[in-house]
Amino acid sequence: MAWFILIMAGMLICAAMAVVAKRLLVSAIWLAIASALLALLIYLLGAPELAVIELSVGAGLVTVLFVFAISIAGEEGHIHQSLLPKWLAGIVIAVSVGLIGWLCLPDLGFEMPQLVPTRLSTVLWELRGADVILQVILIFAGVLGVLGLLSGEQSTISKEPDA
Amino acid sequence: MANVLILLILGLPWLGALLVWWVGDQRSKAQIVLAILFSVLAGVASLVLIPFASNSVALNIPLGGAFGDFTFVADGLGIYLAAIATIIGSLAVIFSVDYMRGEAQLGRYYALVLFFIGGMAGLVLTSNLLLMFVFWEITALCSYALISFHSDDPKAVYGGIKALIVTQFGGIGLLAGALLIYAYSGSYDLQAFIANPQILPPGVLAVTAFGFLVAAAAKSAQFPFQTWLPDAMEAPTPISALIHAATMVNAGVYLLARFYPAFERVPGWREAVVVVGVVTALMAALMALVSNDLKRVLAYSTVSQLGYMVYAIGTGGVFASQFHLMSHSVFKALLFLAAGAVIHSIGTRDIRQMGGLGAQMPLVRTVFAIGALSLAGIPILNGFWSKELILESGSAHGPLWAWVMMVICAGLTALYTFRCFWLVFAGEPRSHLHGHDAGTAMKVALIPLAVGAFLTELLAGPFAYILEHTVPLMEIEVGTTLSILEEVVTTPLTLVALAVVALGLAVWWWREKLSGLSEALAGIGRVAADSFGFEAINRGIVNSTNWLSEKLRRTQTGLLNWNIFGITAGFLLVLIILVIGG
Amino acid sequence: MTLSLVSLTFIAVIGLLAIGLYALLVVHNLIKVVVALQILAKGAILGFILAGRINGQIGLAESLALTVIIVDTIVAVIGLSLAVQIRHHMGTLDVSALTRLRR
Numbered sequence: 001m002a003w004f005i006l007i008m009a010g011m012l013i014c015a016a017m018a019v020v021a022k023r024l025l026v027s028a029i030w031l032a033i034a035s036a037l038l039a040l041l042i043y044l045l046g047a048p049e050l051a052v053i054e055l056s057v058g059a060g061l062v063t064v065l066f067v068f069a070i071s072i073a074g075e076e077g078h079i080h081q082s083l084l085p086k087w088l089a090g091i092v093i094a095v096s097v098g099l100i101g102w103l104c105l106p107d108l109g110f111e112m113p114q115l116v117p118t119r120l121s122t123v124l125w126e127l128r129g130a131d132v133i134l135q136v137i138l139i140f141a142g143v144l145g146v147l148g149l150l151s152g153e154q155s156t157i158s159k160e161p162d163a
Numbered sequence: 164m165a166n167v168l169i170l171l172i173l174g175l176p177w178l179g180a181l182l183v184w185w186v187g188d189q190r191s192k193a194q195i196v197l198a199i200l201f202s203v204l205a206g207v208a209s210l211v212l213i214p215f216a217s218n219s220v221a222l223n224i225p226l227g228g229a230f231g232d233f234t235f236v237a238d239g240l241g242i243y244l245a246a247i248a249t250i251i252g253s254l255a256v257i258f259s260v261d262y263m264r265g266e267a268q269l270g271r272y273y274a275l276v277l278f279f280i281g282g283m284a285g286l287v288l289t290s291n292l293l294l295m296f297v298f299w300e301i302t303a304l305c306s307y308a309l310i311s312f313h314s315d316d317p318k319a320v321y322g323g324i325k326a327l328i329v330t331q332f333g334g335i336g337l338l339a340g341a342l343l344i345y346a347y348s349g350s351y352d353l354q355a356f357i358a359n360p361q362i363l364p365p366g367v368l369a370v371t372a373f374g375f376l377v378a379a380a381a382k383s384a385q386f387p388f389q390t391w392l393p394d395a396m397e398a399p400t401p402i403s404a405l406i407h408a409a410t411m412v413n414a415g416v417y418l419l420a421r422f423y424p425a426f427e428r429v430p431g432w433r434e435a436v437v438v439v440g441v442v443t444a445l446m447a448a449l450m451a452l453v454s455n456d457l458k459r460v461l462a463y464s465t466v467s468q469l470g471y472m473v474y475a476i477g478t479g480g481v482f483a484s485q486f487h488l489m490s491h492s493v494f495k496a497l498l499f500l501a502a503g504a505v506i507h508s509i510g511t512r513d514i515r516q517m518g519g520l521g522a523q524m525p526l527v528r529t530v531f532a533i534g535a536l537s538l539a540g541i542p543i544l545n546g547f548w549s550k551e552l553i554l555e556s557g558s559a560h561g562p563l564w565a566w567v568m569m570v571i572c573a574g575l576t577a578l579y580t581f582r583c584f585w586l587v588f589a590g591e592p593r594s595h596l597h598g599h600d601a602g603t604a605m606k607v608a609l610i611p612l613a614v615g616a617f618l619t620e621l622l623a624g625p626f627a628y629i630l631e632h633t634v635p636l637m638e639i640e641v642g643t644t645l646s647i648l649e650e651v652v653t654t655p656l657t658l659v660a661l662a663v664v665a666l667g668l669a670v671w672w673w674r675e676k677l678s679g680l681s682e683a684l685a686g687i688g689r690v691a692a693d694s695f696g697f698e699a700i701n702r703g704i705v706n707s708t709n710w711l712s713e714k715l716r717r718t719q720t721g722l723l724n725w726n727i728f729g730i731t732a733g734f735l736l737v738l739i740i741l742v743i744g745g
Numbered sequence: 746m747t748l749s750l751v752s753l754t755f756i757a758v759i760g761l762l763a764i765g766l767y768a769l770l771v772v773h774n775l776i777k778v779v780v781a782l783q784i785l786a787k788g789a790i791l792g793f794i795l796a797g798r799i800n801g802q803i804g805l806a807e808s809l810a811l812t813v814i815i816v817d818t819i820v821a822v823i824g825l826s827l828a829v830q831i832r833h834h835m836g837t838l839d840v841s842a843l844t845r846l847r848r
Contacts, residue, residue, distance in 0.1 A: 004750060008757040015761060015784045019768040024776050031780055038787050045754070045794050050807045050814075054790065057814055062783065062821050069825035070776060073832040083841060084724045089770035092731050097763045099738040101756070108752040118804030120811070128808050135815045142819040148826030723778065723840045727769040 004044065011037040024075055028066035035059040046115040069149060165215040166222035169235045169288055171208040172245055175201050176252075176281035180274040188270045195260055198273035202253035202280060209246040209284070216242050218354070218633045220290065231351040236290040239629035240485065244287040244417055247492045251409035252280035258500050258608035259401040262507050266399075272312060276405065279305035283410035287417055292341040292351040299337060299382070299414065303330040306411050310398040319397035328705045329391040333381020336374035337418070343371050353421070360425035372426040375418055376435060383415025383469045386443040390701045392466055393450075396458040396512075400503030403458060407465045408496035416469060416488055419476045433477050440474030441565045441572075443467070446697075448575035452582070457502050457512045460583045464538060465495055467576065471553050474569060480556025482630060486623055487549035493619050494537035494546055497612035500605070501531040505587065508599050514586045521588035524599065526606065528588045530613040535584045537616045539577040540664050548620040551651045554660050570663050577667030585671070623647045754795045761788030775828040775838045779821055786817035 014034035021027040035058035043051035124132060179201025183194045215221070215237060222235040256276060263272060282301035289295050304327070311323030345351055348362045360368060379385070384392035392412065396403060406412060419436065426432050444467045451463035468491050475484035504527045505520060506512055521528040537546035550573065557566045624644030651657055720726070748756075765785030772778055790810045797806020832838050 001750070004753060008753060008760075012757065012760045012764065015764045015787070018780055018784065019764060019772070019777070024774065027777065027780055031783055034784070035787065038791065041754075041757070041791065042794055045798060046803055047794050047797070047807050047810075050790075050794070050810055053811060053814060057818055058783075058787070062818060065822060065825055066776070066779075069829055073776065073829050073838060083722060084728055084770055086771055089728070089767055092728070092735060093763050093767045093770070096731065096735050096738060097759055099735075099742055100759055103738070103741060104755065105752055108755050109749055110751060112750045112798060113801060115798070116801045116803065118802070120804055120807045123804035124808045124811070127805065131808065131812055135812060138815055138819050142822045145819065145822035145826045149822070149829055151830075721843075724770055724773075727766070731766060731770065 004041075007037055007041050007044070011041065024070045025067065028063055028070065031066070032059045032063040035062070046117070047120075049120040065149070072149070165212065165217070165237050166235075168208050168212040168215065169222045169237060172205050172212065172249060172284045172288070173281050175205040175208065176249070176277040176284070179205075180277035180281070183277065184270055184274040186270070188268060191269050194270055194273055198256050198277060199253070199260070201277060202249065202256045205280065205284070206246070206249040206253045209242065209249045212237055212242055213246065213629070216629050216633045218635070231291055231293070233294050234290045234352065235285075235288045236354060237288060238633040239626070239631075240417070240421060240634055241287045243485070243489070243626060243629070244413060245284040247413065247489060248280055248283040248287070248409045251492055251496045252276070252283075252405060254496065254608040254612060255401045255405045255409065255500070257604050258404070258503065259399070260604035261602035262401050262503055262605070263399060272309075272399075275305050275308050275312075276402070279309065279405065279410055283414065286414055290352060290354050292344060292353050292356075294351075295353065296334070296338055296341055299334060299378075300331075302411055302414060303327060303334065303382075306330070306395070306406055309402045309405075310395045312399055312402065313397070316397065322391075322394040322397045324709075325701065325705050326391045326395050328708045329388050329701055330381050332704055332708075333378040333388065333415075336377035336381075340371040340374040340378070343367055343374075357422065357425045360428075365429075368426070369429050369432070372422075372429040372432045373435070375422055375426070376432070376439070379415035379418045379473075380439055381415070382418070383412045383473070384466050385415065385439050385469060385473055386446065387697045387700050389443055389447060389466050390698045393454075393459050393462040396456070396462050400458065400499060400506055403462070404496045404499035404503065407462070407499060408492040412465065412469055413488060413492070416472045416476070416484060419473060420481050420485055423476055423479075423481050427479070433479070436477030437474055437561055437565050438477075440470045440472070440477055441568045442470075444470030444474065444572045445568055445575075448572050448579065451579040452575060455513055455515050457506065457514050457517070457583070457587065458499075459512075460514070460579065461495070461498055461502055464498075464576070464579065465491075467572065468495070468538070471550065471569065471572075474561070474565065475553040475556055478557045478559075478561035478565075480553060480560070482627055483549065483552040483556045485630070486626065487546075487553055489619055489622070489626070490537065490545035490549040490616075493612055493615040494534045494544070497530055497609065497616055498534035498538065500608055500612065501527050501534060504605050504609070505531075514583065517587045518590045519588070526609070530609045531588065532584060533613050533616050535580045539580045539667075540573055540660070541577075542661070544616055545619045546616075548623070548648060548651055551654075551657050551660060552647070555651065555654055555656060558656055570660055573660055574663040574667035574670075577664040578671055581668055581671045620644070620648065751795070751799065754791065758788050758792045758795060761785070761791060773839050773841055775831065775840055776825065778840060779824040779828065782820060782824065783817065786813055786820075789813050 011034050014030050014037060018027045018030035018034060021030055036055060039051045039055035039059065042054055179197055182197050182201070186193050186197065188194070216239050218236060218238045220234045221237045224233040226233055256273070259272070259276070263269060266272070279302060282298050282305060286295060286298035286302060289298060307323045307327035309323075310326050311320045313319045341351065344353075344356050344363065347364070347367060348356060350356075356362065363371065381388045384390075392407075395406065398406070447463045447467035447470060451460050451467065454460050454463060468487070472484040472487050472491070475481070475487065505517070505524070508524065509517070509520070511517075533544065537544035540547045540550045554566065554569060554573070557569055621644055624647060627647065761784055765781050765783075765788060768781035768784065769778065772781060790813050793806045793810040793813065794803070797803040800806075828838060831843065835842070
C-alpha cells in the first residue's frame with residue numbers, strides 16, 4: 001500500500017513539474033518520468049500488456065518526438081504573460097477537484113475487487129475489431145504527422161543559409 | 164425490395180454528389196454526365212418504388228436508444244413526393260447543361276443540386292421525426308448554397324441568407340414540435356403519433372400543431388414569411404425551378420398534409436391554416452400583377468398557388484392539395500425552365516424590355532403558353548382539374564368567404580398570367596434584344612414537361628387509390644380518374660370559377676377601356692409592390708439574427724486559455740448543480 | 746480514516762486531470778500545450794484501468810485505454826509537427842499570437 005502511495009505521489013509531482021518547468025527539454029523529461037511511473041502503476045493494477053505499451057510509447061516514443069521537435073523548434077524566447085490570472089485558474093481547478101472529491105470519495109471506500117484476468121488480445125480482436133481497423137488508419141495519420149515534423153526540419157536547414 | 168429502392172433513391176443522388184465533387188472542375192463533361200446519370204437513375208428508382216407502396220416500415224436502420232431507429236416508410240404520400248423531387252429534379256439537371264454552360268465551379272453546382280434532391284427524397288420518405296428535421300435542415304442548407312451560387316453577387320448572397328434564416332426560424336417550430344412529441348410519447352416515430360395524437364395533452368398538441376404550421380409557412384413561403392421566395396430569384400433559373408417545383412417549398416405543404424390527421428381536431432388550427440392560405444394566395448396574386456421581373460412574377464405565382472394548397476388542407480381536402488401540388492410541380496417547372504430559356508437567350512429579367520419574342524423562339528413560346536394556360540386554370544390542362552378540385556373541397560367544407568376570395572384569386576391568376584405572357588412573347592419588340600430558341604438539352608427538359616401538363620390529371624385515380632390504401636388515416640374517398648374528372652365537370656361551381664377566370668382574361672383584353680378602374684386600384688398596386696409591409700417582418704428576423712451573430716462574435720476569441728476556461732467553468736457549474744441537487 | 750486502494754487511484758486520476766487542465770488554462774507555449782494534453786490523457790488511461798478493475802472487465806478497459814494511447818500519441822505527433830511548422834512560418838510558439846483569422 002505504501003508503495004502505491006509513493007508511486008502515485010511521485011507521478012503527480014512529476015506531472016506538476018512538467019507543467020511548471022521553465023525549459024521545454026526539462027519539461028519533456030519530467031513527462032517521461034511521470035509516464036514511466038504510470039506504467040508501473042498500471043502493471044501493479046493488473047494490466048501488464050498495457051503497462052508495456054505505455055512504457056514504450058508514452059515514456060519512449062513520445063519523449064523522443066518531444067526532444068526531436070524541441071531541437072527543431074528551439075526554446076521559445078519571449079512568451080506573453082498569461083491572459084488568465086494564475087490564481088483564478090487555480091481556484092477554478094481547486095474548487096472543481098474539491099467538489100468531485102466530496103461527491104465521489106464517500107462511495108469509493110470499498111476494497112479493490114479481485115483481479116479477473118482476461119487477455120487483452122482476445123478482447124481486442126474478438127470484441128473490438130472495428131477499433132483496431134480505425135487505429136490502423138489513425139497510425140497512418142501519425143505517419144503523415146511525422147512527415148510534417150521532418151519537412152519542418154528540412155526547411156529550417158534550407159532556410160539557414162539565407163539568414 | 165422496397166428497402167433497396169429507398170436506399171437507391173436516397174443514396175444515388177448523394178453518391179452522385181460525392182462523385183461529381185471528386186471528379187473535379189477540370190473534367191466538367193464527366194461531371195455533367197455523372198449528374199444526369201445519377202439524378203435520372205434516382206428518378207427511375209422512385210418510379211419503380213410506386214408498386215411497393217405500403218404503410219409499414221420498409222427500411223429500418225437501428226441506431227441504439229438515444230434517437231430511436233431511423234425508419235423509412237414508402238407510403239403513397241411519401242413515394243409520390245419523392246417521385247416529383249427526383250423526376251423534376253433530373254429534368255432541372257438536364258436543363259442546366261445548356262443553361263450553366265461555361266460557368267465556373269460547376270462541380271459545386273451539380274453536387275449541391277444532387278444533395279438537394281436526395282435530401283428532399285429523404286424528408287418525405289422518413290418516418291422518424293428527428294431524421295425528418297435533419298433532412299428539413301439539409302434542404303434549407305442546400306437552398307441557401309444554391310441561391311447564393313453566384314457568391315460574388317451581394318444580392319444573391321443576401322437572398323440566400325434571407326432564405327436560410329427565415330426557413331431556420333420556421334425550423335425552430337418543427338424542432339420544438341418534434342421534441343414535445345418525443346417528451347410525451349417517448350418515441351420519434353411519426354406514424355405512431357399520427358395514429359394516436361391523444362397521447363399529447365390538448366394544450367401541448369395545440370402548441371405542436373401551431374409550431375408545425377409556422378415551420379410549414381416559413382418553408383413554403385406562406386403569409387407572413389412570403390417574401391424570401393421572390394428574393395431567392397437571384398439563383399440560377401434551373402435552381403428556381405428546382406426550389407419551386409421539385410423540392411423545398413413542397414416540404415411545407417407535405418408537412419401539413421402528413422400531420423393533418425393528427426391536428427385536424429385541434430381547435431382553431433384548421434381555421435388558421437385556411438386564413439394563412441387565403442391571405443397568401445390573394446396577396447401574392449396582387450404582387451404578381453404589379454411585378455415587372457419575369458422570375459418574380461413566377462415566384463409570386465408559386466406563393467399564390469401554394470396558398471391554394473394550404474387552403475385546401477385547411478378545408479380537409481388533402482387529396483385536392485396534393486393533386487394540385489403534382490400539377491403545379493409540372494407546370495411551374497415548365498414555366499420556370501421556359502423563362503430560363505428566355506433569360507438565358509436575351510440576358511435580362513425585366514419584362515418591360517421584352518415583347519415580341521414569340522417569333523424568335525417559337526418552341527419556348529408554345530411551352531410557356533401551355534404552362535401559363537395550366538396555371539390560369541384553363542380546361543383540359545392539369546392545373547384546371549386540380550384547382551377546381553380545391554375550390555370544390557373549399558365550397559363543401561370551408562367557410563364561404565374564403566371560397567369567394569379563392570375564386571377571385573383564380574381570376575387574378577388568369578389576369579397576371581396573361582399579362583406576363585403578353586408582355587414577353589406578344590406585341591411589338593420594346594428593345595433591340597434578340598433571342599434564340601432553346602438548345603437541345605433545354606428541349607429535352609421542356610418537352611416532357613409540356614406533355615405532362617396535358618396528361619398528369621389522368622394520374623388522379625391511381626394516386627387516390629394509393630393514398631387511400633397506404634395512408635388510411637387521411638380518409639380519402641375512392642374515385643377513379645374518370646369519376647374525379649366527371650365530378651369536376653358536372654359541378655356548377657366549376658362554371659362560376661371558369662366565368663371568373665374568363666373575366667380575368669377579359670380585364671386584360673379590355674385594359675385600355677378599363678383604365679379608370681386600374682387608376683383607382685393604383686394605390687393597391689403600390690402597396691402590393693412593397694409586399695404589403697410584411698417585408699418588414701422578414702427583414703426584422705434577418706437583421707436581428709445578423710445583429711445577434713455579430714455581438715456573439717466577440718465571445719469567439721480564438722484564445723486557447725479562454726476557451727479552456729469556458730469549458731472548465733461550465734464543468735464547474737454542472738458540479739455545483741449536482742452538489743445542490745444531490 | 747484510511748483510504749482504500751480504489752479511492753487512492755481515484756485521487757491519482759483526478760490529480761492528473763486537474764494538473765493537465767490547469768496547465769491548459771495557464772500555458773502559452775504550443776509544445777507545453779501538447780505536454781498538458783499528454784498529462785490529461787494519462788489521467789484518462791488510469792481512469793479506464795481503475796474502472797476495469799472495479800467492474801471486473803480489465804480486458805475491455807485495456808483495449809479502450811490502448812485506443813486512448815494511440816490517439817493520444819498521434820495527437821502529440823500532429824501537435825508537435827504543427828508547432829514546428831508554426832514556429833517556422835510565424836516565428837513564435839505563443840498560442841495567443843495565433844489569432845490571424847480573427848477580424
